[in-house]
Amino acid sequence: MSEPVWIAGGGVICGIGATLPACVEAFSRMQPGMEEVQYLHTVHCGVFPVAEVKADNAMLAAQAGMPAHISRTALLSKIAAQEAWDSTGLGDLLQYRVGFISANTVGGMDKTEDFFADYLQDPAKGHLQQVVHHECGSVTELVADAMGIRHQVATISTACSSGANALMYGARLIRNNIVDIVIAGGTDALTRFTLNGFNTLMILDQQPCRPFDDTRTGLNLGEGAGYVVLVSDAISKQLPNAPWCRLSGYANTSDAYHQTASSPDGTGNYLAMKGALEMSGLQPKDIAYINLHGTGTQNNDSSEGKAIERLFAPNYPAVSSTKSFTGHTLGASGGIEAVFSALAVQQGIIYPNARFATPMKEWPVTPATVFSSGNKLSHVMSNSFGFAGNCSSLVFSKE
Amino acid sequence: MKYFTTIINSSFLIINYKKASMNIYIQGMGCVSPQQTAAEGPFLAEIRQYEGNRLKVLDPDYKQWIPDANTMRRMGRVVKMGIGAAKLGLQDAGIEMPDAIITGTAYGCLADTGVFLTRMIQGQESALSPTPFIQSTHNTVSGQIALLLGCHGYNSTFVHKGFSFESALLDSIMMLREKTAQQILIGGVDEITDHSHTILSRFGLYKQEPVRNTALLQSTTKGTIAGEGAAFFVLGTAKGAVKLTGLDTLYKPASQQEVSSAIQGFLATHRLSTADIDLLITGRNGNAGEDVVYTQLTQTLFPQTATAAFKHLCGEYPTASAFAMWMGAQIIQQQQAPAGILYSGTAPQQLNRILIYNQYQGTHHALILLEKA
Numbered sequence: 001m002s003e004p005v006w007i008a009g010g011g012v013i014c015g016i017g018a019t020l021p022a023c024v025e026a027f028s029r030m031q032p033g034m035e036e037v038q039y040l041h042t043v044h045c046g047v048f049p050v051a052e053v054k055a056d057n058a059m060l061a062a063q064a065g066m067p068a069h070i071s072r073t074a075l076l077s078k079i080a081a082q083e084a085w086d087s088t089g090l091g092d093l094l095q096y097r098v099g100f101i102s103a104n105t106v107g108g109m110d111k112t113e114d115f116f117a118d119y120l121q122d123p124a125k126g127h128l129q130q131v132v133h134h135e136c137g138s139v140t141e142l143v144a145d146a147m148g149i150r151h152q153v154a155t156i157s158t159a160c161s162s163g164a165n166a167l168m169y170g171a172r173l174i175r176n177n178i179v180d181i182v183i184a185g186g187t188d189a190l191t192r193f194t195l196n197g198f199n200t201l202m203i204l205d206q207q208p209c210r211p212f213d214d215t216r217t218g219l220n221l222g223e224g225a226g227y228v229v230l231v232s233d234a235i236s237k238q239l240p241n242a243p244w245c246r247l248s249g250y251a252n253t254s255d256a257y258h259q260t261a262s263s264p265d266g267t268g269n270y271l272a273m274k275g276a277l278e279m280s281g282l283q284p285k286d287i288a289y290i291n292l293h294g295t296g297t298q299n300n301d302s303s304e305g306k307a308i309e310r311l312f313a314p315n316y317p318a319v320s321s322t323k324s325f326t327g328h329t330l331g332a333s334g335g336i337e338a339v340f341s342a343l344a345v346q347q348g349i350i351y352p353n354a355r356f357a358t359p360m361k362e363w364p365v366t367p368a369t370v371f372s373s374g375n376k377l378s379h380v381m382s383n384s385f386g387f388a389g390n391c392s393s394l395v396f397s398k399e
Numbered sequence: 400m401k402y403f404t405t406i407i408n409s410s411f412l413i414i415n416y417k418k419a420s421m422n423i424y425i426q427g428m429g430c431v432s433p434q435q436t437a438a439e440g441p442f443l444a445e446i447r448q449y450e451g452n453r454l455k456v457l458d459p460d461y462k463q464w465i466p467d468a469n470t471m472r473r474m475g476r477v478v479k480m481g482i483g484a485a486k487l488g489l490q491d492a493g494i495e496m497p498d499a500i501i502t503g504t505a506y507g508c509l510a511d512t513g514v515f516l517t518r519m520i521q522g523q524e525s526a527l528s529p530t531p532f533i534q535s536t537h538n539t540v541s542g543q544i545a546l547l548l549g550c551h552g553y554n555s556t557f558v559h560k561g562f563s564f565e566s567a568l569l570d571s572i573m574m575l576r577e578k579t580a581q582q583i584l585i586g587g588v589d590e591i592t593d594h595s596h597t598i599l600s601r602f603g604l605y606k607q608e609p610v611r612n613t614a615l616l617q618s619t620t621k622g623t624i625a626g627e628g629a630a631f632f633v634l635g636t637a638k639g640a641v642k643l644t645g646l647d648t649l650y651k652p653a654s655q656q657e658v659s660s661a662i663q664g665f666l667a668t669h670r671l672s673t674a675d676i677d678l679l680i681t682g683r684n685g686n687a688g689e690d691v692v693y694t695q696l697t698q699t700l701f702p703q704t705a706t707a708a709f710k711h712l713c714g715e716y717p718t719a720s721a722f723a724m725w726m727g728a729q730i731i732q733q734q735q736a737p738a739g740i741l742y743s744g745t746a747p748q749q750l751n752r753i754l755i756y757n758q759y760q761g762t763h764h765a766l767i768l769l770e771k772a
Contacts, residue, residue, distance in 0.1 A: 043524045105536065107558075117520050123597050131598055135505060136537065137559035150650050154566040155559040157507070157537035165555055169566075172573040193512075196519050197532035254500070254545040254554040260533050271551055387533070388542025390554055 005171045006236040006243035007228050007396065008090070008181075010339035011083025013076055014224030014326045015051025018063070019083055020339060023326075024349070028371045032325040032354045034208045034220050042192050048204050051222030051327030052190055066146055071108035071133050072189035072223075074142040076332075080225035081143055081183050084339075088229050089240040090181070096235070099152030099179040100144040101170045102227075103162030103186035105331035107136035110191045139187065151179050159386030160293070161252070162186050163226065163334025164394055168250045170230045180235050185227030185335025194330060195221055201260065209296030211321035212305070212367050214358040219295040222327025226336030245345035248379070249282070249395035251275025260387050261299050266307030268391035269293075273311050273381065276393040280379070287317045287395070288377040289350050291341045292367070293385045294321025295328050304383065305363025317381075320353035320367040334384035338394055341382040345396045348375035423575055424639030424772060425632050426582065427494070429487025430725040431456050431480045432628035432713045433612075437487060442729050446712060446739035449612045452605040452624045453596055454714035459483050465547070473530055474543065475510045477590035477629075481540035482547060484586055484629035489548075492633035498580035499553035500541050501570055503563035503587040505717030506595065507537035513594045540588055553580060561759025563587060564718040565648050568767075571634050572646060586631030587721025591714075596625055604715075606685070615685035615711040616742060623684040626714015630721035632728075638772055640732045645669055645768035655692065658764060662700060662756065665766050673701050677750050678736060680723055682757035684710040689761060696756070697743070705744035707736060720757045720765055727753040727769045 013019070015033025016026035026033070033051035037044065040052065053060070053076060060075040061068035064082070081100070085093060111130040119126035133139060140155040152173055156165045163186030170182030188194075198204050198221060205218035228247075236243045253275060255268025262269065277284065293304055308316070322340055323329075329336055343349060353367035382394045430436040433454035434447055447457070461479045464486040465471040471479070481502065489495060511534040518527055538556040545554050553574065557566035564587030571585040599605065606622040615624060634643065645668075649661045666672060679701050681693045697706055707730075713722040730736050731753060736746035755767040 113516065113520070116516050119594075119598070120517060120520055124601075128598075128601060132602075135558070135560055136507075137505060137563070140559065145651075152648075153559070153650055154557060154562060157556050157558040158541075158554070159536050159538050169555075169570055172570070172577070176573050176576065178569075192519060192524060193516060193532075196524050196527055197515065197529070197535075200527045200529035200532055252553045252555060254542070254551050256545045256549050256551055259539070259542065259546070268551065386538070387536050388538045388554075389545055390538055390542065 005247045007342040008231040009087030009229040011080040012226040013080045015222045074139045076225040077187035078143045081227045084227040097179040099182040100149040101166040101184045102140040103156040103166045103331045108133040109193050158390040161384040161386040161390040161392040162331040164384040164392035174232050180232045182230040186332040187225035188331040190223040203297045210355045211294035211296040214360045216296045220327040222329040224329045226339045244342045245396045248397035249276040249280025252392045255389035262303035266303035269307035272391040272393040276395045280395040284312045286379045289318045289380045291382040292321040293383040324354035337382050341380045342396050344380045349373045423643045425641040425728050426635045426639035427488045427492025427633040429484040430630040431483045443737040454626045475508050480629040481588040484631040485544045488631040497584035499583045501567040501585045502541040503557045503567035505563045508535050509592045511535040561717050561763025564721045565765045582635040587718030588629035589716045589718045591627045612711045618685040623686045623715040626716045630725040641728045642770040642772045644770045647766045649764040676754045678753045679704050679706045680755045683708040684715045705746045706742045707740045708742045723755045
């Protein structure tokens with residue numbers, strides 16, 4: 001199982017940019033994406049800042065080359081997946097054995113919400129076209145079909161760690177010679193369902209979120225999609241440019257503590273990071289930067305900090321939460337942050353953690369607060385933790 | 400031809416096991432379904448009859464597995480079904496703690512999703528309780544099983560329509576092969592709710608006229624009957640009674656010919672001919688338009704083979720193939736094919752090799768090969 005799996009490219013659309021270069025530009029200019037709700041129809045407009053993709057569905061549909069009536073989750077997915085594929089320079093996708101492994105948590109919920117309003121008035125009412133793609137898997141298939149992918153198509157949903165698990169499954173498909181290339185990551189559109197859901201949990205900040213800051217009071221939701229292109233060793237040699245980096249380690253563990261909360265000492269988080277390190281054959285000191293899960297909730301950042309302390313103290317790598325720019329994009333976040341982390345290895349980028357001012361009492365580590373590139377980052381870790389105890393960590397390595 | 404290579408290549412996975420002499424066994428299994436599968440007793444000796452186009456699971460007493468009454472009260476039915484089947488599977492395997500838990504569920508937690516959505520719309524996004532939201536995420540079943548067992552191992556949930564269970568199964572096979580786990584708890588689960596049944600009925604999925612499940616397979620009209628259930632397995636590399644020898648999926652085949660070629664290719668990679676299959680289990684569901692595919696295939700590829708069906712027992716749902724695998728494994732383990740499941744031919748005395756061919760809505764085709772260990 002030692003066959004290397006390489007990252008040949010990536011694509012992102014989220015609240016700070018419609019393309020990966022636009023996102024990097026936003027980081028370098030310290031421009032987070034949280035604003036008042038602009039596109040989602042909700043009574044909470046003006047109450048909770050969100051990091052929406054700054055385009056309506058008609059604009060996204062034009063960019064995606066898909067019909068405007070389908071779920072925003074699928075439109076975002078297609079845009080990022082296409083950018084990821086195009087970035088590899090591999091040319092005609094139909095010439096390869098390609099899998100599409102996409103994660104999401106809401107599926108076509110944005111359309112189902114509209115359907116349900118009519119349906120609840122009268123069960124015979126409501127346009128069926130609005131629920132036909134309700135299922136998470138349906139969103140994946142809309143994009144796979146649009147791109148001509150048939151060899152392997154799958155959807156993973158493990159709440160906020162979904163996107164990271166898509167990379168693991170994709171890497172296994174390549175190592176088992178089932179496909180040679182996998183476009184892997186996640187997508188989620190902002191919906192009233194999730195905004196209201198997180199509101200009932202009382203973990204939404206009414207201000208722009210402050211991950212790993214002592215004054216943090218919650219997260220901001222975001223939306224978007226992010227995919228890497230995983231390729232086999234053989235395909236990596238056909239790339240017109242060198243691969244970005246290698247997916248050298250990954251682990252998925254269960255915190256097995258509570259349906260929504262993380263254990264105080266971050267058991268699952270610790271086991272995921274430790275497992276990913278073991279698979280990559282690295283020591284904690286080898287990790288140069290951690291892209292934190294860092295949602296900005298009291299519970300997550302405290303548990304994640306404890307787990308990092310247990311594994312890395314006293315020699316901490318650089319750390320930051322890019323959710324301080326993108327908001328929490330739920331099922332997409334593992335995919336988006338995998339792209340950011342892989343690019344970090346390739347270009348030596350350490351992303352800033354916006355709005356950090358006061359170190360946390362329980363884990364007084366100061367995250368990176370300015371953008372820098374050209375650093376020597378041989379190994380970068382990306383953390384994604386979710387509801388139901390799902391914890392995943394990925395390690396990307398230069399060689 | 401291009402897609403035919405998918406089959407060859409994914410079956411390559413299976414050939415490689417043989418080289419590495421790694422067999423994968425079903426070490427234990429549990430099933431909660433509309434039939435009497437969760438209780439002790441002879442295997443499907445009696446088929447429960449239902450009138451109407453919706454089969455509901457026969458709920459076992461979930462208290463035996465979920466000791467805390469408050470926890471159980473908050474759990475959705477789909478979560479309880481999953482826990483029941485998972486615990487039965489672990490018990491059958493004689494283990495308490497698997498190395499990994501992997502679930503396939505196309506719809507996830509529909510009941511809690513429906514409750515939260517309804518309250519959100521009717522209450523105009525105010526005064527909502529968090530419980531149904533918390534219980535609505537697709538990974539709740541896998542997560543709650545882990546929580547109940549205190550299992551810190553790998554935990555994942557596949558949510559891909561008619562491939563949800565198959566993807567979970569493929570992930571399990573790959574993990575056992577890479578030796579990151581020795582025993583994996585893997586299953587498929589889906590539920591029907593009033594909302595989902597109403598909406599799916601509007602899509603024309605189910606029969607409109609009066610229907611009895613035991614007469615479903617002889618139906619000449621369109622539509623099928625809705626079903627639900629959970630089946631979990633403990634898969635491992637140490638010897639069990641039944642071997643999981645092959646798995647393959649085919650997404651949106653362009654023609655009937657492509658399906659035939661895929662099945663032949665699948666058998667060829669296992670060095671088998673159609674005559675080596677002792678029993679063929681198909682996903683026949685009483686929808687005349689879809690069943691013709693099974694009829695043509697069995698006539699051309701398996702003219703001499705006895706065939707069985709299962710959707711008259713559990714109904715149609717995206718993870719019904721998990722029920723089929725449970726049934727197939729039971730047949731091999733017990734060396735008997737109950738009369739109520741046979742569709743054509745006579746089952747041979749020796750039931751050493753069973754092929755399951757299921758298709759979901761014409762778009763998701765899956766093959767599972769089971770053998771006597």
